[in-house]
Amino acid sequence: MDTTATTTNTATAADVPTTRQERLDHGLEVLGRIDSEAGANALAALSDISPELAHQVAAWGFGEIYDRPGLAPRDRQLVTLGMLTALGGCEPQLRVHVNASLNVGLSPQEIVEALLQSAVYCGFPRALNATFAAKQVFAERGLLPVTPDA
Amino acid sequence: MDTTATTTNTATAADVPTTRQERLDHGLEVLGRIDSEAGANALAALSDISPELAHQVAAWGFGEIYDRPGLAPRDRQLVTLGMLTALGGCEPQLRVHVNASLNVGLSPQEIVEALLQSAVYCGFPRALNATFAAKQVFAERGLLPVTPDA
Amino acid sequence: MDTTATTTNTATAADVPTTRQERLDHGLEVLGRIDSEAGANALAALSDISPELAHQVAAWGFGEIYDRPGLAPRDRQLVTLGMLTALGGCEPQLRVHVNASLNVGLSPQEIVEALLQSAVYCGFPRALNATFAAKQVFAERGLLPVTPDA
Amino acid sequence: MDTTATTTNTATAADVPTTRQERLDHGLEVLGRIDSEAGANALAALSDISPELAHQVAAWGFGEIYDRPGLAPRDRQLVTLGMLTALGGCEPQLRVHVNASLNVGLSPQEIVEALLQSAVYCGFPRALNATFAAKQVFAERGLLPVTPDA
């Protein structure tokens, strides 16, 4: 599988046959573009219990859905931050996606603002939990304090 | 209160005193920019049971949070679509925000794509319910069928 | 089982043996004190599919938990309104409990205020859905418009 | 693609290349084995708004996950009934899966019993909503009243 094939989205490409392994490789390549570490660690932790779940997160979640061309990576992260905040109890996944959000171009200010917006729709407890999850990521990346955009 | 004051975000403006009425007027003005009808109908339906809830949705939700400058209206809608989809059981609010999303510049294709993304994080039932809520709005606005971006 | 036994809470009474039928009768008696119609209708609708679920709602939910002496009926309704609002998608049960809340002494103003409080913890969509469910009940009972306490 | 290939699960088969169309055909075949009508109607309703969501429900949800050999169809339905009940607001999907549950060998009594079990873990409102969703399906199929197993 050459690089061109790897970066062509399977959803829109001509319907060329692909193997499970090719779909996985493509998903891992998409994941690597967004987040090289936190996501990979989560998948590795699945290897001795549910390698199939790891496969599907990468091959389907990232390779087949996330990589579709109809919505920019930055926009996908905004939607995802909203969903993970609303679901509750998804702090590990929020940290992965706060990292990913920074990697695809959202600023800390925009992320904080998106989580503030969640107070209106999900209430303060969800907004607080999500903001503290973001704070952990920002601290690890030396991005605190977050200051309002000039 | 002159127009300038009305459109200045209270969160960032110099801390000038405002009345409850001024904050409400400002929120209604923000709401009117985004969605002139569905939101207004919901607020009107509250008038004989909880006018304070209507006041707070407008004055606080729209006037104080939504109107903050740190995140574009289009981006706020993306986050909100994610939250409403994940919460479940918020189809009336989803229809308001699908309308608002179209009004602030999201294309039907982007909305559909955002809701498809929710399948990965919230599962298919939430994605399906949200997509059917969007379908109602698109039908009312003559936007069906949604075709992939050229 | 005499009336005294029926209205003595099984949880605190001396540990006298009771039959399933006695526990059911007691639960129905508790339910009848709170809400004579909406709850009974829901239980009746279960008779041809899950009479055991109807039994448990009455005998356990009302007869064994709701009837415990440690919290006043009015207070139990406040907690319950909060839970049903937060859960989402429980509009039929909210209507039963808005009725029950009125029956045990909460005023329409207090109910509306409790649902407004939910905006802070659950977000506006849940608060709106719950308030509209309450509005249906208030309309049926001729309690609209709700006016602030004098 | 011959029939043998169609019914071989892609997850466990030798990693033969497949096209998107083949994966869809396989998923539809799996779906058809379980539920020939309600599921198909839902997918058809997506055709003018999100054909990709319909594709993924069939090709991925049914063709790739549901069809895996490690859990019997009957067992998958039990898990799914539990999830849909707990999520709340998924009555349309519950009806599809109550139908599917009957089609793969669960008895009405077992379904009712599973939904009663949900009272313990999700509370009565979710149990009630799910039971009433099941009642609609049982009524359509002439399965009421449900009587205890002899």
Next chain:
Amino acid sequence: MDTTATTTNTATAADVPTTRQERLDHGLEVLGRIDSEAGANALAALSDISPELAHQVAAWGFGEIYDRPGLAPRDRQLVTLGMLTALGGCEPQLRVHVNASLNVGLSPQEIVEALLQSAVYCGFPRALNATFAAKQVFAERGLLPVTPDA
């Protein structure tokens, strides 16, 4: 702003102009009446990431909604305990509000009873998690064991 103004609810007062700072001061004063420590710590932890979220929790959540006269503080806590239990994953907020509940006059017995009531509506897992959160607060305040009211 004199003390009288501070303790006058902005929602019902004559519509006098207020500044953001005054609204914040008022909210902090309300919060201080209820809980002087746990809530303040949470707000302080937001100072380097989302001071606006801290502002809104205090100024809007406490100063504008919680302080409204239509429902007693004790009753607001009951509703809130119900909501936080039902939402799930809000253990930090539950601990703040169990503390606040004690501070505004709910007894440990009433709190335990309210959380037992949640078993009926939210199921045992939510009731258990909430009860263990309350246990932490009771332990810190030397209130264990909780004994039935005499």
Next chain:
Amino acid sequence: MDTTATTTNTATAADVPTTRQERLDHGLEVLGRIDSEAGANALAALSDISPELAHQVAAWGFGEIYDRPGLAPRDRQLVTLGMLTALGGCEPQLRVHVNASLNVGLSPQEIVEALLQSAVYCGFPRALNATFAAKQVFAERGLLPVTPDA
């Protein structure tokens, strides 16, 4: 109460009078059959805060519902795994029920497969959290790595 009576389900037995203590004893006996340790620890931890909640989990949840004859213990665990995964934030309860699932005859492979199925209905974050909760239990019981059925 002789052994026969203890193991006879109260729901289907002739309606013989039972005491609270007998119903508790029966529930504890059912719980002991399924899980002798994790569940018992949770109940013990309630003894100084909410012994009534412990009583109801055992006497009602296990003794009255779980023990009903209409659904096999293994099937009840499958439904329960689905519910706990979908609810989110119930990792302690999931660990109890993963243990119980193993004890009543589900294989590690079936449990992993059930949790993979949840990705379709609840999304990946819930599926991941549940799988990592299962991994803790499997590790404690020396069941890692989980290998596909031969």
